Amino acid sequence: MCTKMEPIGFAYTDATEIPKHWTVSDVEGTLVIDKKYLEGLRDIRAGQQIVVVFQFHKSPKFSPEYLRQIPRYSTEKKGVFSICSPVRPNPIGISVLEVLKIKDNILHVKGIDMLNGTPILDIKPNIKKD
Amino acid sequence: MCTKMEPIGFAYTDATEIPKHWTVSDVEGTLVIDKKYLEGLRDIRAGQQIVVVFQFHKSPKFSPEYLRQIPRYSTEKKGVFSICSPVRPNPIGISVLEVLKIKDNILHVKGIDMLNGTPILDIKPNIKKD
Numbered sequence: 001m002c003t004k005m006e007p008i009g010f011a012y013t014d015a016t017e018i019p020k021h022w023t024v025s026d027v028e029g030t031l032v033i034d035k036k037y038l039e040g041l042r043d044i045r046a047g048q049q050i051v052v053v054f055q056f057h058k059s060p061k062f063s064p065e066y067l068r069q070i071p072r073y074s075t076e077k078k079g080v081f082s083i084c085s086p087v088r089p090n091p092i093g094i095s096v097l098e099v100l101k102i103k104d105n106i107l108h109v110k111g112i113d114m115l116n117g118t119p120i121l122d123i124k125p126n127i128k129k130d
Numbered sequence: 131m132c133t134k135m136e137p138i139g140f141a142y143t144d145a146t147e148i149p150k151h152w153t154v155s156d157v158e159g160t161l162v163i164d165k166k167y168l169e170g171l172r173d174i175r176a177g178q179q180i181v182v183v184f185q186f187h188k189s190p191k192f193s194p195e196y197l198r199q200i201p202r203y204s205t206e207k208k209g210v211f212s213i214c215s216p217v218r219p220n221p222i223g224i225s226v227l228e229v230l231k232i233k234d235n236i237l238h239v240k241g242i243d244m245l246n247g248t249p250i251l252d253i254k255p256n257i258k259k260d
Binding site for chain 1: 133135171181187249
């Protein structure tokens, strides 16, 4: 059983150094979403936080050797489901970004931790528990 | 361009009423992960919060009529990227669950807002911004 995902758009940034995680990123960039989804973007506002689901498109194919990896902040191996490594069974990444501006199908965002050209799979509102 | 995703496991719950969102759910259940990923689960501990990425496997295929939908809490249509509807261009859901217990490849969790039998695509640590 498997399911196919198709990008709704792509992330772009001029930054040459990409932070390891959105929580420590001030990098700005744009999300260019396919115009066929324009109506779905209409309620997103500047100043809002959005959850962006994306594809780690440059990662090698997952194999058992990646079940335990040394994360950047450590010298010891950890299980892949306890770290944010881009090498995962399904190459899905999640970042919470701040919307700086939205114009038609282009979102200017801050907090980028994705490579230039990263395929975007979904955008969701950032809902937190009270 | 598209990418194939394969479940790493499935979510199970006996609950007959599934809350609309993890932020309002006390529902308990289990995540049964494929044993081939056991080593990747080894650092997950009881008491921890995990981000679970899953597939809305019962959703109808997305079409333009779903670009704007009336969310459960409203009477007005909103763009699909501003709501948590399971009917989305890529049927990806995200929930933050509490780990009650972990034994081998089975995680007992609280906060379930998924249907019984939901395919799990990924598990990540729940890292928040300071």
